[in-house]
Amino acid sequence: MARRKATDDGFEIGGQRVAPGEARVVELPVARLYTSTPVSLPVRVLRGREPGPTLFVSAALHGDEINGVEIIRRLLLQRALKRLRGTVLAVPVVNTLAFVHQSRYLPDRRDLNRSFPGSEKGSLAARLAHLFLREIVGRAQYGVDLHTGAIHRPNLPHIRGDLDNPETVRLAKAFGVPLVLNSPTTPGTLRQYTTAHGIPVLLYEAGEALRFDELAIRTGVRGLLNVMAALDMLPSAPRRERLPEPVIARASSWIRAPASGVLRAQVALGEEVHKGQVLGVVGDPIGSSEVPVLANAHGVVIGRAALPLTYEGEALFHLARFDAPETAAGVARNIRSARRVLKRGRRNQPRLV
Ligand SMILES: [Zn+2]
16 A cells, blocks of 8 residues: 655644644643533644744743733734744643633642643643643744733733843844843743753743733734744844834842831832832821832832732832843833834734723
8 A cells, every 4th residue: 555645744733733834723631620521721733834943832821811812812813924934832821720710820729830840640730731841842942931920910021031041032132022031940930941951931921910911912912923033933023013122131129018008109110210219108098107118229110019908028019120220221211112113013903901
């Protein structure tokens, strides 16, 4: 019997072959609910006709961080993808079980992003981590993982990455965020695994949990297209749609509440602050106490508490730290030009408000 000539290069995932030029949704089985309803990990596999690298794009590793879900949905609608070289593995909801509970955590209360590399026979979180590494990360040479701040804690759109890897730095700069933060990896995170295995992965942080943020979403979609252009998977964006090169911060720190009470914040995300500056005041409801919250360094606010009710010790303001004042001013400039650039891109999608 004559062997059928192979029509593709053998790319297979979840038992399905995806040939060059094909797009397919593959459902990877995860676990069952108590009801015995199967739960799966849906992956949209996009293969360009031309060869190129494989990039994974993932969101909702933390089930309540939903900006990335919308970023991936919009990415998949981009007409530019018709000219894709290489392969995109798009996983809009990694942590399905946490996502349906609108929670950061899995039903076993574990944090998926502290459970890598996981194992086949471990906890539910360990099994999901293992599946994600085996099926998605293991097939990719690059990745972008989309996150947001916690509930009531919005983040300024920024990239976190291991800036000792020159390829990560190149891609982080290409993404087009106002700021890139060098951040050491935490044990058990996806990024710790990819850093140890030399896989350049960008972590995009923008907005807060359980909310959509239009600027965060637009910056994310544009950023993914820019990264794919930098990897030669797509043609470059027109000049007028390019975002300014980010400012790099080597360190960051949280300013905590000096007392319990009601916070009256005085600085916004993206604002430059100086050491000793009053960032807000924590008072009591009848006005008999007032404790200032002071900046312990010069920097830019990249995360903050949006809920004014606080206990002492709670993290209130996250500062990216800079040595030179002009770098912090550069972040503010970048935010302004990002807003201008992203405003022009409104024709495709109605603005979410
Ligand atoms: Zn997260």
